[in-house]
Amino acid sequence: MAARRHFGSIPGIAVGALFASRADVAAAGVHRPRIAGISGAAAEGADSIVLNGGYEDDEDRGDEVTYTGHGGNEPETGRQIAHQALHAGNRALAKNCLDGLPVRVVRGWREPSGYGPPTGFRYDGLYRVVRHWSEVGQSGFRIWRFRLERDDPSAPPWEFSGTSARESQSEYRPEHVVQRLVRNSAVIQHVKDLHQYRCQICGIRLETPGGPYAQGAHIRPLDRPHNGPDEPANVLCLCPNDHVLLETGALVIRDDLTVIERPSSRPLGQLRTVRGHNVSIGELAYHRRMFT
Secondary structure, X not given: OOOOOOOOOOOOOOXXXXXXXXXXXXXXXXXXXXXXXXXXXXXXXXXXXXXXXXXXXOEEOOOEEEEEOOOOEOOOOOOEOOOOOOOHHHHHHHHHHHHOOEEEEEEEOOOOOOOXXXXXXXXXXXXXXXXXXXXXXXXXXXXXXXXXXXOOOOOOHHHOOOOHHHHOOHHHOOOOOOOOOOOOHHHHHHHHHHOOOXXXXXXXXXXXXXXXXXXXXXXXXXXXXXXXXXXXXXXXXXXXXXXXXXXXXXXXXXXXXXXXXXXXXXXXXXXXXXXXXXXXXXXXXXXXXXXX
């Protein structure tokens, strides 16, 4: 009988714990697969991943990781040679994003970013999957990307100092600066006011005891690697339900402002517009490319 999947830290395994091999990582329960980079199931979520130079499109900044999903790569070089699909481990990571499930991150000695250990493998703590999307990678094949942000109460291993075990990794401590994205709340408030808090997709205006409620949704995400503009043309006024559907690609919007349900391609109507708020056609096209 397979062991029940465990989300979160493993009792007795501290951040910075070192392992000689993938077999040792698996035996400790930190990441059970001995080859696959994602430990997870589509219906449950992913409990752990390994970063070890396996994919050319990975971007590792320590506290922030843009992780490439599994499939279609050449194991010896990490080069992408086929398209990826949103299934198995990739769908598991997407579930983490939707449900807020934490994922354990292990780095190996082949991780080219400089954040990995000098030898073996190391447990680096818990991360959250904050966004997922599809795009064409460096080799011209469609891949799935997952933006992870570190969310662990323990300091990251590359900041450790003081004990002999930690000092052994000091030469691998790259200098880094974590840049927190500051959103312009005035832009979002302006768009909400223009639409009088009415959802541009379904037309619902939510009334609460404290007043009307809506959310400002950026069509092209502001964070890396998307770097969308924080301006009204890139913002929609949406109810929470349609915000989630847009953010996860369940809804896309055509250039003619027809709202399309995916994957059925069923049109749901027109995006509501008002005078003074011109939605960017270019950002709508970018959003569609993220999920198609």
